[in-house]
Amino acid sequence: MVSADGRASDDTVAALGEFGLIRRMVADRTQPATTLLGPGDDAALVAAPDGRVVATTDVLVSGVHFRLDWSSPEQIGRKAVAVNLADLAAMGAVPTSVLVGLACPGDTSVPLLTELAEGMWAEASRARAGLVGGDVVRAEQLVVSVTALGDLGGRPPVTRAGARPGDILAVCGRLGWAAAGLAVLGRGFRSPVGVVNAQRAPEPPYAAGPAAAVAGATAMIDISDGLLADLGHLAEASGVGLDVRTERLRVDRKLVDVGSALGADPLHWVLTGGEDHALAATFPSFADLPEGWEQIGTVLLPDTGVTVDGSPYERSGGWEHWR
Amino acid sequence: MVSADGRASDDTVAALGEFGLIRRMVADRTQPATTLLGPGDDAALVAAPDGRVVATTDVLVSGVHFRLDWSSPEQIGRKAVAVNLADLAAMGAVPTSVLVGLACPGDTSVPLLTELAEGMWAEASRARAGLVGGDVVRAEQLVVSVTALGDLGGRPPVTRAGARPGDILAVCGRLGWAAAGLAVLGRGFRSPVGVVNAQRAPEPPYAAGPAAAVAGATAMIDISDGLLADLGHLAEASGVGLDVRTERLRVDRKLVDVGSALGADPLHWVLTGGEDHALAATFPSFADLPEGWEQIGTVLLPDTGVTVDGSPYERSGGWEHWR
Incomplete structure (x- = not known):
């Protein structure tokens, strides 16, 4: 089916389905060495060479943290990953991986979501992190929830609490x-x-x-x-x-x-x-x-x-x- | 301010604010030994004794995965954590920690959200996992995004791919x-x-x-x-x-x-x-x-x-x- 504006109406996430969309978002991607088991199973497996893992999560909501008329889907994907990787950096950690929870209306176009994924991959790659897992669900509004994991390389975490007068x-x-x-x-x-x-x-x-x-x-x-x-x-x-x-x-x-x-x-x-x-x-x-x-x-x-x-x-x- | 139905209108997440809500959700909680650094900094630090970490994320949306008129907030919180911990179990992993991304309308009541947090803590505790971090943001609809981390204790992950005829x-x-x-x-x-x-x-x-x-x-x-x-x-x-x-x-x-x-x-x-x-x-x-x-x-x-x-x-x- 093709609608009046020429866009195939089966080019929506509702028509493609959850599993089909996930396949498109993760197909043909190269994972870093820290990704021991990537998307496709019940959970991912990521290297934590330090014996500890730094973890953070940030949620971005359409109309609150980004606007689809101001930003491209690729930019939104980059931003959703970047705000999380910055939290890892602030602890002194090197990113290893990213997980993505995506909630969106059923009529969201597949190209929009694959471009969003493109941005997430691009930003994760810039930090040498893998995109190792995720979930895609139906909602009234586009919500992108990202969790990022990182490694401290044996160092103590740098918290907010250690500043001393004279520093x-x-x-x-x-x-x-x-x-x-x-x-x-x-x-x-x-x-x-x-x-x-x-x-x-x-x-x-x-x-x-x-x-x-x-x-x-x-x-x-x-x-x-x-x-x-x-x-x-x-x-x-x-x-x-x-x-x-x-x-x-x-x-x-x-x-x-x-x-x-x-x-x-x-x-x-x-x-x-x-x-x-x-x-x-x-x-x-x-x-x-x-x-x-x-x-x-x-x-x-x-x-x-x-x-x-x-x-x-x-x-x-x-x-x-x-x- | 008290509205006509007797509910204090400052008892909403909009009135309390993001940081006040997070304080209420994590105050006076006991973390397991795997939580090396809990909520309150840019990121959490969790033990990964195995040198690897199992990670999974699942998103629950109001009206899709739960209904506030069918379930109590405590049950919804339990469910959001449980569906993730089950994914860890399915890899053969023991849960260590949970991170929560919460998106909700500004007029969501604080008691609803603290009860939701109560359910998340209860379910995490049942599996001896900590609730180590999260994010609370404004959205049109209640969305609960949970990421769970676990440890394999040196075992290989049990994937979906190893079944053999005769098993x-x-x-x-x-x-x-x-x-x-x-x-x-x-x-x-x-x-x-x-x-x-x-x-x-x-x-x-x-x-x-x-x-x-x-x-x-x-x-x-x-x-x-x-x-x-x-x-x-x-x-x-x-x-x-x-x-x-x-x-x-x-x-x-x-x-x-x-x-x-x-x-x-x-x-x-x-x-x-x-x-x-x-x-x-x-x-x-x-x-x-x-x-x-x-x-x-x-x-x-x-x-x-x-x-x-x-x-x-x-x-x-x-x-x-x-x-």
Whole structure:
């Protein structure tokens, strides 16, 4: 059957069926050596050479975490995997594998879902992780739930709780780009593509997490909700204060240009914008920061909270669901 | 604020917020020794003593896999965890941990979600697994995505692919109960509670999976879609035929009674009903079946498919999404 717009109506997930769809999503893929048993059985088997496994899960919902009219399915797939792999990196872990739970309406087109899978594979491959299992079910709304597993290579995990007064505060990765992209998209524009694509799919610095762990990072966090919001979590868990020096923050020329065009403050995006999935970490003052890491502040005594140039940041920011 | 029906309107997930809800869901819980780092950081850390980890994910959607007017939130939580732990058991693995991705409308009540969490903890505890991490996000519909991790204790995984002609075919656990319960609920009844509760939350025989592996099981599968449907998957993966002998199948008195009352064939529920999450496995003919396992048939030469008393089963059955 072919509908008026030329699209074959049997080209939906309802027509193809769960098992047929899964076959298309996993066919002809190369798994890394850590995938000991991939998709197709009751469960997957993944190498955990360390004798421990780091595990995290994040759920993305259509209309909440992505918009099908703003992002391509490939970008959405990349984002769903990236936000999870960034959490592994923030513990100092190297990703090994990804599992995907996909809920979608029956009339979702098969090409959309195979392109989504393409994005998931691409991002997993970028981190040398396998896509080892999943589930596809019917729902009213597209929901992509990803779980990522990783290995610490014998190192202790770098939690949010180890920062000590006198440590260096540093970041690796982009800040404010996704927020600038969101502002652009929200005004109905589609360019500049640099910031817009940053919103559509982040590019977390995966290797910087394990590198920070090796360099002696005392605490680390993935910046998903905004720099100050996530530093607040780290400060609370560690029982320390954190002061960010704005002159240390990189405000890219692109952000300045977009800020000028939209009448917005690019520094505010850098301080509060989420979804870039940069990493923030603290290091002993004598540590050599690994490549890509830049000091942005210092760790202070407890109960001073998170400050910017020594003062509380007055403008609200940071993303919390439901608020 | 209190609404007309007396319910505090700040008793919703939207009012409490993501972080407050997560705190309530994980507060005061005891983790097993395998949980090296539990909820609260970017990712969890779980013991994988075997140097490998078994991983599976299953997604449950409101109105598709459960109904809030048929099941309590506690039962839904138990079911979401149970269907995943059964997949681990079917590989011969012992569960270690569970991660939960929860998507729900902002007006979902906090008591509903804490009761759901209570059910997830109860079922995980029953299998000595920890609930080590999760994510809570906003969506139009309640979606519960669970990932479960397990350990093989040095054994090879028992896949669907190892059955050989001449092997014994055996099952452990209940068959047809959830289907009978669904038939009862579908007619608007709420009893007998035995079958109704089997539909609301399965009770998979977790320990029977590793026991079968130790006893030399050559292939194994979790019966989620119906006995014949899942035996079809095992037969296909192993390249064998399977014959089920109906005189070997246990048709419980409860199923006979419900069948009589509803004018339905209880044997059809046993052969095709899903959602009980019993285990089916094949064993060498000389094997001693572990406790709880009962022979129901034999493994035949390839290309004979799945037969019942030597003939194809004519009535359709088995659950596939989208169809």
